[in-house]
Amino acid sequence: MCACSSDIYRVVRDCVAADPQFSYCSLNVPGVMADNSAIEWTDATWNPVTGCTKVSRGCDHCYAERFSERFRGVPNHPFESGFDLTMRPERLMQPFTWRRPRMIFVNSMSDLFQKGVPHAFIDLVFDTMEKADWHVYQVLTKRSSLMRDYLRLRYGKGRVPQHIWCGVSIEDRQAKSRLVHLQAAPAAMRFLSLEPLLGPLGTLDLRGIDWVIAGGESGPGARRMDPEWVRQIRDECVRQGVAFFFKQWGGLRPKTGGRALDDREWSEFPTGSTLQLVAAE
Ligand code: SF4
Numbered sequence: 001m002c003a004c005s006s007d008i009y010r011v012v013r014d015c016v017a018a019d020p021q022f023s024y025c026s027l028n029v030p031g032v033m034a035d036n037s038a039i040e041w042t043d044a045t046w047n048p049v050t051g052c053t054k055v056s057r058g059c060d061h062c063y064a065e066r067f068s069e070r071f072r073g074v075p076n077h078p079f080e081s082g083f084d085l086t087m088r089p090e091r092l093m094q095p096f097t098w099r100r101p102r103m104i105f106v107n108s109m110s111d112l113f114q115k116g117v118p119h120a121f122i123d124l125v126f127d128t129m130e131k132a133d134w135h136v137y138q139v140l141t142k143r144s145s146l147m148r149d150y151l152r153l154r155y156g157k158g159r160v161p162q163h164i165w166c167g168v169s170i171e172d173r174q175a176k177s178r179l180v181h182l183q184a185a186p187a188a189m190r191f192l193s194l195e196p197l198l199g200p201l202g203t204l205d206l207r208g209i210d211w212v213i214a215g216g217e218s219g220p221g222a223r224r225m226d227p228e229w230v231r232q233i234r235d236e237c238v239r240q241g242v243a244f245f246f247k248q249w250g251g252l253r254p255k256t257g258g259r260a261l262d263d264r265e266w267s268e269f270p271t272g273s274t275l276q277l278v279a280a281e
Pocket residue numbers: 052053054055058059062063064065108109110111142
């Protein structure tokens with residue numbers, strides 16, 4: 001373990017002592033940290049927090065909830081508490097164990113900026129991301145104003161380091177204020193996840209945005225995405241020079257409808273991303 005690791009563990013220990021809601025589970029369990037993620041726009045997932053609460057229509061068919069609740073009550077399973085919010089301090093060091101650089105989707109099974117996550121714990125997640133800086137981290141939230149406020153507090157007049165990408169999910173017009181919050185956050189790399197896309201977004205001002213991902217909903221009860229909604233987003237990206245990634249049409253399974261849009265696949269990553277080829281491998 002390197003010196004910075006022991007620093008983090010010291011803070012974790014203090015944090016755990018101060019907050020009884022912290023929970024422990026073993027490191028080598030499924031769902032903790034997944035290399036070779038099935039998500040097309042990342043390499044791996046890292047979940048120092050799991051569990052969440054719903055905030056908008058995009059959460060209606062939350063995959064993380066469906067997956068987690070399958071294991072509620074199973075003794076010693078990492079999701080024994082289902083989708084209840086759970087801090088996982090024992091996972092904070094995991095990015096240090098991956099020596100090869102990866103794109104890491106942070107908290108694919110939760111939302112780091114929900115109100116129940118203590119600032120001290122978010123600090124620890126950022127400490128790890130700053131120190132294990134050979135990776136790219138993709139931090140995605142629907143709590144956009146809370147992320148903006150946190151980043152302002154942490155970085156002051158500075159900026160989030162380039163290898164920590166900050167993104168918001170937007171599913172319909174009602175959620176477009178998240179874009180404004182992201183633009184006001186002191187991030188060096190900003191991205192949008194327009195998935196599951198549930199309605200037309202209308203005009204998009206993409207100033208300050210480096211990357212846009214769009215996709216339809218998948219799973220039981222998936223809501224249909226109108227191709228025109230996606231074309232409008234793609235055209236805005238092309239017009240404003242923003243990298244565009246079309247993930248999927250959606251349906252019962254993620255690959256049901258494929259991912260070709262007007263006879264081509266859109267798999268762009270932000271310019272300057274040294275890891276774009278890693279994710280595309
Ligand atoms: S914010 Fe994300 S993780 Fe939380 S309930 Fe909504 S879709 Fe699920």
